[in-house]
Amino acid sequence: MSKNMLNTNVITQIGIIVKDVEKTSQMFADFFGVDKPEAFWTDAADKAQTEYKGSSTKARARLAFFDMGSLQLELIQPDENPSTWREFLDEKGEGVHHIAFEVKGLFEKIKVLENQNMPLVQKGEFDGGRYAYMDTSHNLKVILELLEID
Amino acid sequence: MSKNMLNTNVITQIGIIVKDVEKTSQMFADFFGVDKPEAFWTDAADKAQTEYKGSSTKARARLAFFDMGSLQLELIQPDENPSTWREFLDEKGEGVHHIAFEVKGLFEKIKVLENQNMPLVQKGEFDGGRYAYMDTSHNLKVILELLEID
Numbered sequence: 170m171s172k173n174m175l176n177t178n179v180i181t182q183i184g185i186i187v188k189d190v191e192k193t194s195q196m197f198a199d200f201f202g203v204d205k206p207e208a209f210w211t212d213a214a215d216k217a218q219t220e221y222k223g224s225s226t227k228a229r230a231r232l233a234f235f236d237m238g239s240l241q242l243e244l245i246q247p248d249e250n251p252s253t254w255r256e257f258l259d260e261k262g263e264g265v266h267h268i269a270f271e272v273k274g275l276f277e278k279i280k281v282l283e284n285q286n287m288p289l290v291q292k293g294e295f296d297g298g299r300y301a302y303m304d305t306s307h308n309l310k311v312i313l314e315l316l317e318i319d
Numbered sequence: 320m321s322k323n324m325l326n327t328n329v330i331t332q333i334g335i336i337v338k339d340v341e342k343t344s345q346m347f348a349d350f351f352g353v354d355k356p357e358a359f360w361t362d363a364a365d366k367a368q369t370e371y372k373g374s375s376t377k378a379r380a381r382l383a384f385f386d387m388g389s390l391q392l393e394l395i396q397p398d399e400n401p402s403t404w405r406e407f408l409d410e411k412g413e414g415v416h417h418i419a420f421e422v423k424g425l426f427e428k429i430k431v432l433e434n435q436n437m438p439l440v441q442k443g444e445f446d447g448g449r450y451a452y453m454d455t456s457h458n459l460k461v462i463l464e465l466l467e468i469d
Contacts, residue, residue, distance in 0.1 A: 171349050171352050172352045173350075173351050173352035173353075174350050174351070174352070175350075175351075177388075178351045178353070178385075178386075178387050178388050179387065179388035179389060180333070180387050180388065180389065180390060180392075183330070183333065183415075183418065185460050185461055186460075187460050193458070193459070193460055196458040196459055197459060199321050200323075200324050200325075200455075200458070200459060201323050201324070201325075201328045202321050202322045202323035202324070203323075203328070235328075236328075237328050237329065237330050238327075238328055238329035238330065239329060239330065239389030239390060240330060240389060240390070242330075261411055261412070261414065262411070263456075263460040264411065264414065264415065264456075264460055264461060265333075265414065265415030265418075265461055268333065268415075305350075306413075306414075308343070308346040308350070309343070309346055309347060309350060310335050310336075310337050310343055310413040310414055311335060311414060311415055
């Protein structure tokens with residue numbers, strides 16, 4: 170039995186790629202009998218400092234969050250610029266893109282995973298924290314998002 | 320605000336379709352520093368009474384479960400017979416197939432969803448309960464599994 174690479178096994182979020190966040194958000198709201206959450210665009214490149222496969226990208230996504238008891242469900246509508254969101258939509262269509270874990274020491278964790286042949290796919294900043302998507306799709310069959318909350 | 324169609328919003332399981340449950344299970348065990356769980360085949364048709372798109376099917380899957388804090392992660396290796404698992408693997412490849420909710424009154428819930436244009440895809444029995452996969456992929460962009468535990 171090896172060490173837990175993230176120091177956590179608690180999934181805090183499931184991210185679903187959608188074409189139209191307003192429409193799917195309304196469907197979820199109706200289905201679960203809750204108010205439709207306000208969707209919002211991720212920050213522009215200067216603030217988000219988004220990098221996709223090692224290069225800066227102007228990519229943004231329109232997000233909506235649902236509180237599903239033990240975790241959050243995140244709906245993600247990609248724009249047309251290159252991103253892991255856009256790539257997933259183009260290659261796989263709408264569906265579950267990632268599961269997320271909250272970690273401490275995000276950049277160290279990225280290194281640990283990269284050393285184990287799980288490369289960083291995309292990273293960025295947001296108000297109050299930062300995220301990294303790791304390419305764990307070849308071994309874990311799903312992308313992991315690491316979230317660091319300040 | 321409408322009524323919650325399932326009377327719950329707690330996601331109890333994430334189901335991932337894989338080609339080789341032993342291999343992926345070992346990857347998860349190594350990643351999260353836990354013992355590899357014992358994988359097992361779902362019951363044969365006579366016991367599981369599996370129905371896929373309204374017809375009996377001999378389909379089985381080899382399953383492994385991980386306890387991820389707030390929910391279970393289920394790895395599912397389909398056999399070659401027709402099932403929602405096999406269909407997903409053939410059409411989308413490996414990845415997240417469903418999110419699951421525990422419900423009471425499974426057959427009533429199936430009717431409620433079918434009346435809202437979300438058809439039953441597959442159902443079956445297992446020791447201690449039964450399940451139904453609902454085709455919510457056109458509106459919620461992910462298949463829902465309803466689980467009834469006796």
